[in-house]
Amino acid sequence: MIIITDKYYFKEIKNTPFYDIQIKNKSLIIKLKKENNLIISSWHNGGYQQNMDYILNQTVENKDYDDAKTNTINEFQKQAFKKLNLPVDKTAGLITSACMDNVSIKTEKYEDLEVTAIITAGADKNGIKAGDPASFYEYNHNYKPLGTINIIIIINANLDPGTLVNAIITTTEAKTSVLEDLKLESQYSTHIATGTGTDGICVISNKSSNNHLENAGKHSKLGELIALTTRKATYEALYMQTAMSNEYQKDVISRLTRFNIDYETLINKATIPEDEYIPKFYEFINNPQNIAWISMMINLIDEYQNNLLKISEITPLIMQTTQNYLEITYEDNLKTVDDILNYIINSINKKIES
Missing domain, CATH: 3.60.70 (L-amino peptidase D-ALA esterase/amidase)
Known part of the structure; x- marks a missing residue:
């Protein structure tokens, strides 16, 4: 009633x-x-x-x-x-x-x-x-x-x-x-x-x-x-x-938001025009395999944040896996979580712009 x-x-x-x-x-x-x-x-x-x-x-x-x-x-x-x-x-x-x-x-x-x-x-x-x-x-x-x-x-x-x-x-x-x-x-x-x-x-x-x-x-x-x-x-x-749900979390950016990474973070570091970047960006973040890859990277960060692994033990695997999966060549000196996140942002942009 x-x-x-x-x-x-x-x-x-x-x-x-x-x-x-x-x-x-x-x-x-x-x-x-x-x-x-x-x-x-x-x-x-x-x-x-x-x-x-x-x-x-x-x-x-x-x-x-x-x-x-x-x-x-x-x-x-x-x-x-x-x-x-x-x-x-x-x-x-x-x-x-x-x-x-x-x-x-x-x-x-x-x-x-x-x-x-x-x-x-x-x-x-x-x-x-x-x-x-x-x-x-x-x-x-x-x-x-x-x-x-x-x-x-x-x-x-x-x-x-x-x-x-x-x-x-x-x-x-x-x-x-x-x-x-x-x-x-x-x-x-x-x-x-x-x-x-x-x-x-x-x-x-x-x-x-x-x-x-x-x-x-x-x-x-x-x-x-x-x-x-x-x-x-x-x-x-x-x-x-x-509107929070399993489906809501099924994109790369949704996994990265707890690190204060969003579309603006990536586009601000892009080297191609935005109208060219946007369709490639959405194709990348909605690809299930890319979601699986970013989940692996974040899990390694969590292992470090929870004192289960040292940062020196996760960074070689992060770089090796990222380069092999995204098919890019990109080395860097990763000493902090911020370094890792910047590496991930730059790697995503390299893949989108390739």
Whole structure:
């Protein structure tokens, strides 16, 4: 059911004996109808909670930032709950810049066990690898639009608090595995992102269920269902919000963007006219074999960045492989990652211009 008026937008998404899902205005609202316990990274009513009535995933737009700057995030959330006529003491939620129309909801079942993942995702502006240089954002200081992966997991079984934490570990690893599979770059280093800087999570269990489970790890069936739903919904949500997908990554430049290399980088070093360069450039970057070659080069760089190989151990192979594959003659003295990247840029241009 969809209701649109001058004052609000309302859409029913899913109804079950344990919970209902609906979208009202810019918020996805989960109404919990039975005894429950949960862990959530909410500012208001965050942490471990029991018998909450509502869980939100709320879109924050540019026009909301002025309101947010005048309050703490806790107070901002409380005001948002009040505007939706929800009980402040029985409501918790997550915040994102992603649109709720781009939410992905995936459910997996095994016998009587059911797990549902509800995910919004945008990692194009805020992807980061744990350990990258810090970048701290607050509503009451300098806040700007962010990409965020918000995950809500609903389990129809009865979990103890420790098992909820176990489920969060499995969920987080599943999310990170998608970013690694897509080779989604960190915006703060040359590494693959493990998440965004503002990710949120909530795991909910049904305390009225007679199915009491103690393990949500990756060896358990519950852990498997959590990982499957999380991976499927993360893939879909990333695509719906940012068009990120396996196909999106299938060109040479997409693989190089985490090193701040793009079309402008190459054309600025070209020696032929741009109108002659462009068709040859696109033919080169979309060739699957060229994508395989650049993937090999980047993997060697990653081996060095992760302290698995020395730079002196990868540079001879990079030059030999590049010259043999691209059928060019080009030697250089490579001592740093920047040297390697410049070598790759110049080698690509030599091939395009040959």
